[in-house]
Amino acid sequence: MTRLILTQDLMQSIREHGEQFYPEEGAGLILGHHDDHERRAVRLVPLRNTFESGERYHRYMIDARDMMAAEDLADELNLDLIGIFHSHPDHPAEPSEFDRQWALPWYSYVITRIEAGAAKESRCWRLAEDRAAFVEEDLNTHDV
């Protein structure tokens, strides 16, 4: 199993971002370092959900220009864009079929369940190369 390492502070920021946007989905990007087995998050880019209003309670979209700006920031900081985080208001922290249809292999997808406005568990997933299914990734948080 591959692994994504997040500091407690970054994990807490992801949880708070999801709570802030509840009952809509919140989303953002994860910048960090990576090798074949492990990814280490260094910086988050919290973003607005640009899916059409009225659908954001169960959908999110990241603006392509926000993506490009995050890539620029990653270049400046000598990091790479390694993943995406988003929240599932009152739904499990598991990828949906809609998540699978829109996902790309390689990125780490952190999903946080927000229950009645409070962040619960977060889990991390990667889409298989053949796009058939998500595979869970070890989400490791630590205190540094």
Added chain:
Amino acid sequence: MSAIRLPTPLRGYADGQKEVVIDADTVGQALSDLAQRYPGLRPHLFDDQGALRQYVNVFVNDEDLRSLKGDATPLKAEDRLTIVPSIAGGA
């Protein structure tokens, strides 16, 4: 020579490069040359009809290719192309 920046998921198909330099007069030619040089990239950029996939966004410097002249958009040597995937999902 124009630079094409690749998003992280596609770099593995281009020998791990973040940026590929291509000598082309138009955006269409640049993307076609890119796919020819790194065939593993082709299915991620183009559909079976050879059109750019809907979830692939291309920017010429800061301009979205869809607001320019598409494939026929001319390229200058100092131009930078950025390939940006559409990111979406939901519960």
